[in-house]
Structures are given as C-alpha cells and as structure tokens.
Amino acid sequence: MKSLKSLINDRLMISIRQFSHDIGVSRQTVYNIMADKRTPTVLTVKKVCAYFGEDYKDYI
Structure with a gap:
C-alpha cells in the first residue's frame, strides 16, 4: 500500500487551496x-488519485 501523503508531497505543484478546489474536497481534508x-474516505482517495492519474487501488 502506497501513501497518499507522499503522492501529494511528491507531485503537487500548485497551492493546497487550488488543489482542494480542483478535486472537490475541503482544505481541511487535504491538511x-x-x-x-x-x-x-475511499471517495477522497479516488479523487486524489484521479487528479494525479494513479490507480486508486494502490492507495487503499
């Protein structure tokens, strides 16, 4: 199982505010x-992975 935190840390090139808006979750969720x-939640994992083009099953 891979870490969602490391995926965001490694690949995020915009602000957390813009990222949370783009994927449709609250900033608090990202924090x-x-x-x-x-x-x-599984839905949050799916949204983050879809944004980065990753398979969500690796992160559950």
Whole structure:
C-alpha cells in the first residue's frame, strides 16, 4: 500500500487551496491527509488519485 501523503508531497505543484478546489474536497481534508490525522474516505482517495492519474487501488 502506497501513501497518499507522499503522492501529494511528491507531485503537487500548485497551492493546497487550488488543489482542494480542483478535486472537490475541503482544505481541511487535504491538511488531515498531510498530517496523517485520519484515514481518508475511499471517495477522497479516488479523487486524489484521479487528479494525479494513479490507480486508486494502490492507495487503499
């Protein structure tokens, strides 16, 4: 299983505000992923992976 946090850290080239708007989740959700506070929902994982063109099954 790969880390969603590392995917965002490695590939994000825009602000977190713009990223959260583009994928349709709240900024707090992105901050929680970055801080490893909670396990993201499957829908959130799908949205993040779709944005980066990754297969979401590797991140669940």
